[in-house]
Amino acid sequence: MKNIVKLMKSTAWVAFAGILVMSCSQALQVSYDYDSSVNLKQFKTFKVEAEHNIEQDPLLGSELNRRRLGDAVVEVMESKGYKLDQQNPEIIVRFMTDVKERQQVRSNNMYSPYMWWYGGGNNYSTYNYQESRFILNIYQKNSDRMIWQGWASGKVKAPTKKDDRETMVKNTMADILRTFPQATLDTYSRK
Template sequence: MKLLRLLPLAILVTLTSCSSLKVTSDYDTKASFNQYKTFAFYKKGIDKASVSDLDKKRIMRAIEAELLAKGYTKSGKPDVLVSIFTKSRERINVRNNNAGFGWGWGWGWGYNPWFYGYNNINVNQYTEGTLFIDIIDKNNNELVWQGIGSGALRMKSPEKKEERIKQFVKEILAEYPPGQ
């Protein structure tokens, strides 16, 4: 009976661990981020990203929305250029969920995998995507900030893909500009 009560919790933990997003960022400590007010996309960098043109559009729209929400303005004469880079790799999770119950050592009811139990092996294959967002100072053409987000990519529809990309971008750009 206790196992049945724990089953929903185990499913929730499994689902949230697969959907988590790991985010990190790095920046030039000498850069004055408060001077940056305008942005544009760095076409040469974005063209090199190894995702479909549809996904590039989704990523760029999400970045634009986040930067506009932060008070930046899109401009033909920007203070910063925004570039992206992507990577993906196939991942496999193997979980061995063994449980056995019976009389154990010592007094009372205990754990004994040879007496009674079950063996449940879960194999889960998914694509892990990594999105790099680079902010480049336009005046001196130097990278001043980089945000990186990695997480599972499981999209069965364009709408779900768009939502996942928005989530990636929002969490990455939550750390930009640094110190705010």
């Protein structure tokens, strides 16, 4: 009997932990691409700016969010060992956001031997939503050539508090830059 109670308690804790993890996870899908001919570990300094000549979404691309995005990218890049250099950076990290209207169509097949009784058939429903994208493009300064690109896309819910917005943006930028390599050990030996 004691073993059954222990098993039930441990199962309940595992279920609770699974629900907690699922509720905290973001709905954003993160991916990246890079130029394999460039050694990404050779860079040590960076600069952050908004992407040029791109029409920003009026909400996600607002001045407030551009500052949040820029600050979050600086914080994440510095935590990876890179130094901010506005005058002579080796790489330039440019960010942009956009929102796309999306539609999901669902089909509920209700065919069965008893469809004449239930009035079955094929029911369709549509669901309209907005998909947001956060995109980071990294350019090599001396050639102005894109060497790395990372993005996160999905449904974004607006947080309710100011701190939550900044945390959400920082976590999203950290997720995007997760695959970008750390700066090498001699980062701090250069001026």
